[in-house]
Structure formats: C-alpha cells, structure tokens
Amino acid sequence: MRLTPLVGAVAGLALVLTACGGGSDDEKKPAETKAVALEGRGPITFVTGKDTSGNLQKQIDAWNAGHPNETAKVIELSDKADEQRNSMIQNAQAKSDAYTVLNLDVVWTAEFAANRWIAELPEADLGVDKLLKPTVETGKYFNKLYALPADSDAGLLYYRKDLLTKAGITEAPKTWKDLFAACDTIKAKVAEAKDAGCYGGQFDKYEGLTVNASEAINAGGGQVVDGATGKPNVNTPEAKAGLDVLVNAFKDGHITKKAITYTEELGRADFQAGNLLFHRQWPYQYALAQDKKSSKVVGKFDVAPLPGVNGLGVSTLGGHNFAISEFAKNKATAVDFLKYMTSPEVEKANALVIGKAPSVAALYDDPEVVAKFPYMPALKTAIENAQGRPKAVKYGDVTTAIQEAAYGALTGKTTTDQALSDLQNKLVTLTAQ
Template sequence: MRWMATAGKCLLVLGLVLTGCVPVDRRGSDGEDTERGPLTLATAGDLTGYLGSVLGDWNREHPDEQVTLVQLPDSADETHAQMVTDLRRGERGRFDVLNIDVSWTSEFAAAGWLRPLARDRFPLKSFLRPVVDTATYDNRLYAVPYVTNAGLLLYRKDILAKEGVSPPRTWAELEEDAKTIAPKYELNGYAGQFLAYEGLTVNAAEAVYSARGSILGDEGKRVTVNSTAARQGIGFLARGVREGWIPRAALSYKEEESKQAFQDGRLLFLRNWPYAFASASAPGSPVAGKVGVVPLPGPDGPGRSVLGGSDLAVSAHARYPDTASRLIAYLTSEAVQRQVLTRGALPPVRASLYEDPDLVKKFPYLPILRSSVLHAAPRPKSPRYDQVSLAVQAAVQDALAGHQTAEAAVERLSRELHAVRTH
C-alpha cells in the first residue's frame, strides 16, 4: 500500500533519541515530568526532503532541544521490523517518537510499547474527524494523526467524454465501462493493488466496507467477515479477474506498478492514492490533462475507502516525553501541515486546509479527497494486525487467482481470523 503517496514509499517513521547534550530540567509543580532535551528524528521515505526545512525551523526556536534527522529504510515492512525490534529493547531502545502506519497503532499500544497521550495537548478538533480514530486503542489516545490518505478512482476523462458517459458511481457502471469502453481504445479496464502485500488488504477491505460489511469488530475481539457483504465485495474483484476486465497482470501490482500502467495509457480506471493523480497529471506524463478523479464506487453508489496515512506516537520509554509531545504538536500545527501538503506532497490532517482556495487551485483533488476521508474507515483494528493482514492477503489472493471461490475464501478467512484472535 502506498500511504502518504504509497504504502511502501511514503511512510514516515520518527524516532527521538538522546544525543548526549545536557538536558534542561523543567519539572512541573504538580510533579509531572516536563524535562526537555535534544532529540534525534529518524524518518523513512522523506522523498521530497521537506522535513529538513521543518526541523530547521524547530531547531532555531529550540536551541536546547535540537532535533537531528536520521533516515530509515523506505520499505514499510522493513520499517515495521526495525521499529518492533527497537521497541522490544525497552529502555535500551533508540526511538522515542514514532510516526507509525495507521494500522499499527493498535498493535503497538496493545503490546505496551506506546505512551498514552493527553488529548488536550493536541488540536484534535481541528483534524478531519475520522483520522482521530486511527490514533486510538481501547478508548485511549496513543498517537496523534500526522498524515492521512484515502483511495480514489482515477479515470480517463478524455475517453469517457468521447463516449458521452459520466464517471462510474457504482460497481455495475464501473464493470460495464471496463468491459465495453476500454477494449474500444485498446485499454485494460480496471486495476488496483492486488499483489499479496498490505495494498491487497486495503483493496479487499475497501470492497467489503463499500458493501457495508466489516472484517473485525470490537477492536479485534470479534470476527465479522463471514457475511454477505464480504462475499459480495471479494466476489466483485474475483469476477473482474475471471472475466478479464481486471487484467491478470494486476495480480502483481503494487502502488507504483498500477500507477505506471495508468500513466502509460494502459488502463481506463485505477484505484490508487492521490499521489497517483498528481503524478499522472504532471507535465511530461503521457496522460497529462486527460485524468479525472472521483470517489471509489460501491454496489449502490459511492463506496468507502480505507484510511491511509500515519500517526505520531511516543515510546513508552521515551527519554523526554514532554519534548516529544511538544514536537508532535508542532508537526501537527497548521503551518507545518501546510508544508506537509505543499512541499511533502502528502495529504494533511488539518480540515481547514482542504477548503483553502489557493490550495484547492493548486491541488484540485482536495475536495474529493476530503469527502473520501470523511466517509473512510480504518483498517481492522487488532493487537495482532500483522497476522490479520497476512490472512486477508492469502485468502483474497487465492480468490482473485481463481484458486477458490469468493465464498470459500471468505469462510477460510473467517476461520483463520478466529485462530489469530484466540492464539
């Protein structure tokens, strides 16, 4: 999945560690630990380099709390592995603040690796409403939203205009156009991210959510996937591959491969994150000026996206929790969130930015993205999310490849999720 542009490329991971300078002791009168000191900020995938400027501003204003930037691997899987390894080290760990994929909050909080946060220290009411839910577990705030994302449907507006049809709002319209219009222009119909990795979990969850179903309930305590909605959603994708309006090549697509197929002019429709629209519309793209974007379709109207993005969390063993919280408040301020969008090319969490006329002019997809985020839902919450995701990927990939029916895949997935829950 490309979260923050792509699930594997644009994930930011922030870790704050002591650099050896003498800390400033500011212990509050109520006994709260307010000691402050210098920090090291580790990040993976800062592809645009905007964080250097952001941290430079912080360092000029906080000479006793200097932040040093350190790069971690771009890969989300590698980042997750390094973070888990470090967090398990406890007080010997290096990371104090982590910018975690929104799907990891429950896992890390349930393991006792994150420090609960005081809601009143952060501008949560200024954020798009659903993003705050990604930062909570067991009714407590364990992180603060930093970047959000939602899946969108990209389409060739030049071709649909020639055919005199509107972009699809339902699965039936998408299927019909992919079957009948795409071949006339020697294009494939539709693709998403269908390789067996986190992106497939996202695509599968969106299909289930759009049919008004769910995968887990009560933060992983109940398995709810064995439903008509899940069979309908997975069946829709599996039918597309079987009938050919989803090309079999899409079974090997991640964000970048699917984006490139669309940008090269090989697809009529594509499910991807907003970065793909920006890339396909940029000067030099073969389809620049020919790309439209709408919310994902569903069975009877607009569907429901999965929330992407990342949350900022503080390690349970953070050396300077007060500085860590203040840095998070700074990174989620309106001024920095504006740079997240304009310089980092990532969707911000501040609601007001989606209605700023200058930003909408520069990023015309913002109103649609805002609507998609407001109707989106988090990935299934579970203390064992990594196992949940692997089970979803395996079952859905077999359904798409035709190795088993959608009905059998959903029943299998239900059994495996029960096993994960009770393990």
C-alpha cells in the first residue's frame, strides 16, 4: 500500500543532558539497594492520558476478571502530555498513594527516577530481552530499570495518495522542497484540493512542539544536544536551516495559520476531514483514519518517511513506559499488571485495534499485524534508528525552553537566529546548574 518504504532514517542515539537543576550527578543518583523488593497485593490504579480508543477499558476489564481481589481502576488525565506530567508530579510531591502505575512519556523516566518518584523494577523478571532495545533504554536511569516500555513511536508522513495521483505525482516527497512543490501542483491541478491545507504537524506550545522542532532541526543536519559530548549545540547553521523550513512555511502559507494550535488530535481531525494534504503524525492515526464512521479519507491516504532538507528526515523516538509509584501500595500486584499490559497478547491487541507501535520486537513481523499495517516491519527499522529527545533530570525545564524558542520563531515574535541563540544560552545555563 505504500509508495516508499520507511527506510533510510538517520541513525541516532538517545542524547544525554546531564544534571539540570542543582546538585551533582551523584546527588541525583538513586540510593543503592541490594535487591528490588516490591511487595503488597490488592487493588491498584492505572494513571494515563485520556484514552481516545475505547480499547483500554476492555483490557482493564479482562485483568479485573482474572484478578477479582487485585482490580485495577483507570484514572484518566488530560490529553495533553504536559498536563499529564504535572498531575503525576503533584501526586508524587504529595507522596500520595492515589496513583499506582503511571503511564509515562519516554522522556520523563530520568526525572521521575532521579527524584525517587518511581520504584526500581526487577529487570530480570520482566522479560525485557523480548523488547526492542531502544525502548528498554528509555526506561533506564543509571543503568537500572525504572519503567517498562509498553509501546513505541516514530513519526510518519501521512499524505493524500489519491490527490498526488490525480496531480500526476508518482511518489511521496523525500524533501521539504519536494513536499511544498507537490502541494502547489495538487492545488493547481485538482479542484477538490483547492481549499485544503498543505502541511500540518504538532505546533501548539506543548511537548508535541518539542518533537516537531527537534525533528526539523535534525532534518537540517543540526542537533539540540551534541551526541558525543552531551552539551547543547543548537545554535548552528544546520539547526537554523531545519527550523527555518517550518518558520518560512508558516509565513508563506504552506502551513496554515491555524496549525499553530495543532495538537495530535486537532491535526488528526483536520486530516481525517480531508482538510490536509500532508500530516506529520504518530502511527496511531493510521487505524483511526481508516475508520469509515469517522474518516473521509478511508483508502485515500498512505504513509512515508518524514522529509528532510536534503533528503529523508529523521523521526523523534516516542512512546510510553509504565512505572510504579514509589508511594503506592500493592506494588507486587503492580508488577504483575505491568507484565500483563506489556504482554505480546495485549500489545498485539493494541497494534491491531488502535495501531500502537509495540515494544515487543516479534510483533513487527507478526503476519496478522503486518497484514493490517503493512508498514510495521519498516516502522521497526525507524524506531531502531530514531533520534531521542534529550534525557534530563529536569526535563520539564529543557522541553519548556525548546518550546518557547520554537514557538517564538514560528509565530514571528523572534527571528530563527535569535530563537536558537537564546535556546543555546538557556540550555547551557540549565546544564551548568
């Protein structure tokens, strides 16, 4: 179904941004323990962002049916990652036992582990050898496992294949220049596309903007943090070339002005309504965009690698990890719940029903999964080679700095040069604290 296999993504390692927010690395390192002992059995809570699929409760119901004395209750938070994180931090700072199992964005692990808000997990008992290695590394801090990867993510370019075909374009664009040129050609030749927006991503001032800005910077050959030294290195011509793509696209209309408010769900709604030609989005959109009840683009779209400045771009490594609150009761039950929620059976259901990218490596070659989502084997390659966001003890400060710089440039409140200069100085200050 795809014109272009998802291969050739730029390889990258998870970046390490050291000791933000005071104290030495040793002071931030969790206390040494001889063994991980998580005890207590009984009811638990599972704290997660808003479930838009309706599939989660089915899995919880199945768990509860088999564990009548150790039932799990879902606590749904906001659909915005930043607000989810804030709610979890507030609960941890209050040392409340209201939250048991936490559904964490992959980049939160370092912060939550460093502050001892989550418990170290018994790695030898959790079968991590069956999981994609990059996903497991997102759950570690000082080489100890604090969170178990439940799903992964790599950004994809969704595009209206039907409209490209009508305009005489035979393959998905590999560069930004080709993408914007394709938009112009489609609008000139295809009447039904005249009023559609060209490109959308996640540009509201939240975690999605950190992802999109980082991908743009990486696509230009730049980087937020030097992978070799762990030091900020974002004020470069390459980073400017990448971020300028988005800045100029907002200026010339290739990115519609309303996209500055786009989160994942707002952009998805526009793409599924037929209002976008190209959309940067996570894999979960695929199944939803094929839903005949809610989507106008069923059978009309395809996916490809993200574009770059001079060739194919690079995705940010995404996904979610499950962790256990340090202050929770019934941690032994929580460990079993983690095993259940990350089992091949549950992850396969998540893949088939809502298109989530599994952390279980074998599922990318599962015939039933691949039959429904032909891009899965290539997505595995993309995840294995995706670029990570900076790991930071105080990740909230780091991502806020990235968002403010990028948002200022996209909205024209500052130049790209000034935005990157200010961001470099801010990150240097954070890493020096």
